[in-house]
Amino acid sequence: MIKISCQEQLLPGATLQDKWDFAQQAGYDAIEVRGRGDFALRDRLPELRRAARDGVPMPSVCVEMLHFLGAFDADLRRDAIAQMKSQLSVIAEIGGPGAVACTPASYGMFSRRLPPFEPPRSEQDDRAVLVEGLTELGEHAAREGVVLALEPLNRYEDHMVNRLEQAVELITAVGLPSVKALADTYHMNIEEDEPTSAIVMAATHLGHVQVSDSNRFQPGAGHLDWAALLGTLDAIGYDGHLAVECRLRGEPARAVAAIPGFLRRHAVGVAV
Amino acid sequence: MTIAPTIEADTAHAVSEHRSLDRAARRVLVTNWRVRATVPATKLYPHQWSWDSAFIAIGLRHLSPTRAQQELESLFGAQWRDGRVPHIVFDPDVARDAYFPGPGFWRSGSSNAAAVPTSGIVQPPAHALATWATYRADPAVAHVRGFLPRMYPRLVQWHHYLLTRRDLGGAGLASIVHPWESGMDNSPAWDAPLSRIDPVSPVSFTRRDLAHAPAAERPTDLDYGRYIRLASDYRDAGYADKPSVHAFAIEDPLYNALLIAGEHALANIAAAIGRDPAPHRATADRLTATLVSRLYDPAAEMFFPRDVHTGELVRSWSITGLMPMIVPELPVARELVDTALGSRFRLREACPLPSYDLTAPDHAPGQYWRGPGWVNTSWLFWHGLRLHGETALADDLRERLLHRVLNTGFREYLDPLTGAGHGSDGFSWTAALALDLIRTA
Numbered sequence: 049m050i051k052i053s054c055q056e057q058l059l060p061g062a063t064l065q066d067k068w069d070f071a072q073q074a075g076y077d078a079i080e081v082r083g084r085g086d087f088a089l090r091d092r093l094p095e096l097r098r099a100a101r102d103g104v105p106m107p108s109v110c111v112e113m114l115h116f117l118g119a120f121d122a123d124l125r126r127d128a129i130a131q132m133k134s135q136l137s138v139i140a141e142i143g144g145p146g147a148v149a150c151t152p153a154s155y156g157m158f159s160r161r162l163p164p165f166e167p168p169r170s171e172q173d174d175r176a177v178l179v180e181g182l183t184e185l186g187e188h189a190a191r192e193g194v195v196l197a198l199e200p201l202n203r204y205e206d207h208m209v210n211r212l213e214q215a216v217e218l219i220t221a222v223g224l225p226s227v228k229a230l231a232d233t234y235h236m237n238i239e240e241d242e243p244t245s246a247i248v249m250a251a252t253h254l255g256h257v258q259v260s261d262s263n264r265f266q267p268g269a270g271h272l273d274w275a276a277l278l279g280t281l282d283a284i285g286y287d288g289h290l291a292v293e294c295r296l297r298g299e300p301a302r303a304v305a306a307i308p309g310f311l312r313r314h315a316v317g318v319a320v
Numbered sequence: 321m322t323i324a325p326t327i328e329a330d331t332a333h334a335v336s337e338h339r340s341l342d343r344a345a346r347r348v349l350v351t352n353w354r355v356r357a358t359v360p361a362t363k364l365y366p367h368q369w370s371w372d373s374a375f376i377a378i379g380l381r382h383l384s385p386t387r388a389q390q391e392l393e394s395l396f397g398a399q400w401r402d403g404r405v406p407h408i409v410f411d412p413d414v415a416r417d418a419y420f421p422g423p424g425f426w427r428s429g430s431s432n433a434a435a436v437p438t439s440g441i442v443q444p445p446a447h448a449l450a451t452w453a454t455y456r457a458d459p460a461v462a463h464v465r466g467f468l469p470r471m472y473p474r475l476v477q478w479h480h481y482l483l484t485r486r487d488l489g490g491a492g493l494a495s496i497v498h499p500w501e502s503g504m505d506n507s508p509a510w511d512a513p514l515s516r517i518d519p520v521s522p523v524s525f526t527r528r529d530l531a532h533a534p535a536a537e538r539p540t541d542l543d544y545g546r547y548i549r550l551a552s553d554y555r556d557a558g559y560a561d562k563p564s565v566h567a568f569a570i571e572d573p574l575y576n577a578l579l580i581a582g583e584h585a586l587a588n589i590a591a592a593i594g595r596d597p598a599p600h601r602a603t604a605d606r607l608t609a610t611l612v613s614r615l616y617d618p619a620a621e622m623f624f625p626r627d628v629h630t631g632e633l634v635r636s637w638s639i640t641g642l643m644p645m646i647v648p649e650l651p652v653a654r655e656l657v658d659t660a661l662g663s664r665f666r667l668r669e670a671c672p673l674p675s676y677d678l679t680a681p682d683h684a685p686g687q688y689w690r691g692p693g694w695v696n697t698s699w700l701f702w703h704g705l706r707l708h709g710e711t712a713l714a715d716d717l718r719e720r721l722l723h724r725v726l727n728t729g730f731r732e733y734l735d736p737l738t739g740a741g742h743g744s745d746g747f748s749w750t751a752a753l754a755l756d757l758i759r760t761a
Contacts, residue, residue, distance in 0.1 A: 241355065242353065242354075242355050244350045244353065245350070245351075245353065245355075247350075248347070248350050248351050273384055273386050273387065275383065275384040275385060275386065275387075276350075276383060276384035276386070276387050279346055279350075279383040279384060280346070280350045280383075282343065282346070283343050283344075283346035283347045283349075283350055283383075284347060284350075285343065316382065316383075316384075316385070316458075317346055317382060317383040317384060319335050319336070319339040319342045319343055
C-alpha cells in the first residue's frame with residue numbers, strides 16, 4: 049500500500065491541525081512541512097510540537113530557501129549548512145527516527161542551458177564543495193537519527209546534480225547511510241532516459257520521493273506513466289512516503305483532495 | 321482521463337499471498353525494460369525478441385498497461401513490408417557483435433519501413449492473443465492511445481503473411497522454415513528434418529551464446545552449423561518463401577495453435593473497433609479442422625509436427641503436441657489432457673511441463689528444449705485448461721508453477737522434476753507470466 053504525504057502549503061486550513069483534518073479526509077497519510085531560511089522552522093517549534101502532540105504525522109521537511117550547500121559564495125554555503133542542520137534537528141524531534149530533510153545542490157543559481165553557459169566554478173570544485181557539505185550534513189543527520197535527501201533538479205534549475213546517478217555517485221563518495229537520494233518525478237521526466245530504470249539503479253540509496261506530473265501540476269494532470277512509476281517504487285521495496293509537491297490546476301482544494309485517489313487508482317502495479 | 325483496472329477481491333487475495341514474488345517479478349520487468357521494449361535477459365538476449373515480447377506484454381500489463389502496449393507496438397514498428405514480424409529486432413545501441421547471428425548476418429536492409437535492423441525469420445504468433453489481453457487490462461488507456469485501431473491492421477497483415485506465403489504444404493497451415501522459428505529451437509522433433517541439412521563449418525562463425533550458458537545445455541556446433549546454413553540460404557534467396565528455398569519446412573502444432581487462438585483474438589479485436597469479426601472466426605474454424613485432420617494422431621492422442629518435404633508426421637513427443645489446448649472449441653481437448661496426465665508429461669507432478677517426453681531415452685532435463693520445462697508453454701497449457709473447463713487441473717498447475725518460480729527464481733528453464741534452474745537468470749517472460757499467474761487468480 050502506498051503512503052502519500054502532502055506539502056503543507058497545498059492544504060487548506062489555518063493551522064496544521066486543520067490541514068491534517070482535511071488531508072486525512074482526502075486520504076493522505078502525512079504532511080510534509082516546508083523549511084524556510086533564517087531558522088524559521090526552528091522558530092515554529094512550539095507550533096510543530098503542538099501539532100505532533102495532536103497526532104499530525106510530519107515525517108519530512110522540504111527546504112524553501114534560495115541558497116544551498118552548493119552555493120558559489122562561501123558565506124551562503126555556511127548559512128545553508130547551518131540552516132539544514134537545524135532543519136534536520138527539528139524534523140528529528142517532530143518526525144521521529146528516520147525522518148527526512150530534503151535539499152538540492154543549488155536552485156536558480158546557474159544553468160548550463162542559459163547564458164553565460166559556463167559556470168564560474170569547475171566541475172571538480174563543484175564536486176569537492178558538495179562532498180564536503182553532504183559529509184557535514186550527513187554526520188549531523190546520523191547523530192539525529194534522520195536522513196538527508198539530496199534532490200536532483202532539472203538542468204534549468206541546477207547545473208550540478210540533475211540525475212539520480214549523479215546523486216548516487218556523490219552519496220557513494222560520502223559513504224554515510226544517513227545521506228540518500230530524492231527522486232522527484234517532475235525533474236526525472238525531464239532528465240532521466242527512463243525514470244523507472246533510474247529508480248532501479250538508485251534503489252538502495254533512495255530515501256525520499258516527491259510527486260508531480262510532467263507539467264509540474266498535480267499527478268494526473270500530465271502524461272507520466274504513474275502505473276509504471278508506482279509499480280517500480282513498490283517493486284524495489286521503497287516504503288517511504290510519496291510527498292506531493294506540485295502546482296494545482298483547477299479549484300485548489302478539490303484538486304489537492306483528488307490526488308490520493310488518483311495515485312491509488314493508478315497503483316495497479318503495487319502489491320496490496 | 322484514463323481509468324486503471326481495479327483489482328478484484330480474489331486477485332487482491334492472491335497478490336497478498338504472493339506479495340514478495342509479485343514484487344520480485346516486477347523488479348525483473350523494470351530492470352529488463354529498455355525505454356520502449358523489454359529484453360528477454362540482460363546478457364544472453366540483449367535485443368527485442370518477437371514471441372518473448374508477446375509473453376512479456378501479458379505480464380507487463382499488470383505493471384503498466386501503457387508499457388505493455390508499447391512493448392507490442394515497438395515490435396510491430398519493425399514489421400516487414402511483406403507482413404512478417406521478425407524474430408529479433410536489434411537494438412542499435414547494443415554492439416553489433418553482442419549477439420550471433422547479428423544485424424550483419426541478416427542484412428534486413430529496408431525490408432521494414434523504419435529500416436530498423438532485424439532478423440529475417442519469424443517466431444510463433446502469440447501477438448494477437450497478447451494484444452487482446454493487453455487491451456483488456458485497461459481498455460480506457462488503450463482507447464486514448466488508439467492501441468487497437470493501430471495494432472489490428474498490422475496483426476491482420478502478420479497473419480496474412482503466415483497463412484499465404486508460409487502455406488508451404490498447401491493445406492492451409494503455416495510452416496516454419498527454421499528450428500528457431502518454432503521458439504523451441506533445439507527440440508528433438510527437429511532432429512530428423514535437420515539431419516538432411518548440410519552444416520556450415522563451425523570455423524566460419526563465432527557463437528555468442530556459449531559465453532553466457534554452459535555448452536552442455538546449448539545446441540552442438542553441428543546443429544548450430546545447420547541453423548546457420550538454413551538462415552543464410554533463406555537470406556541469400558532474398559527471404560523468398562517457396563518449398564524450393566526451404567530445405568526445412570514443418571507444420572508445427574504450437575505455431576498453428578497460436579495462429580488459431582490469434583484469429584479468435586482478432587475476431588474480438590475487430591468487434592471492439594467496429595470491424596467485422598466473422599472472417600476471423602471463419603479462418604479459425606477452418607484452421608482448427610485442418611489442424612486436427614492433418615496433425616492429430618487419434619491413436620496417440622497427440623498432435624505431431626508434419627514434415628512438408630516428406631509428408632510424414634514427426635512422431636516426437638515434445639510439448640508442441642499438447643499446445644493445441646489453447647484452441648477454443650478444440651474437439652480433442654480431453655484427449656490432450658489425458659496425454660498430459662500420462663507418464664510422458666506427468667502433468668500432476670512435473671513442473672513446468674517438460675519440453676520433451678520424460679520416458680524417452682534421450683530426455684535431457686537440463687538441455688535446451690530437450691527435456692526441461694519453460695514457463696511460457698506451461699502458461700499456455702494452463703490457459704488451455706481454463707479454456708476447456710479443467711479448472712481444478714489449471715489451479716493446481718498454477719500453484720505449482722508459482723511455487724517453482726518462488727524456489728528457483730526467474731530462470732529461463734527448469735528441470736521439470738527437481739525444479740533446478742537453467743539458462744539465464746532474471747528471464748523476462750518467466751517473471752511476466754508468474755506475475756500474470758498471480759494477478760489472474
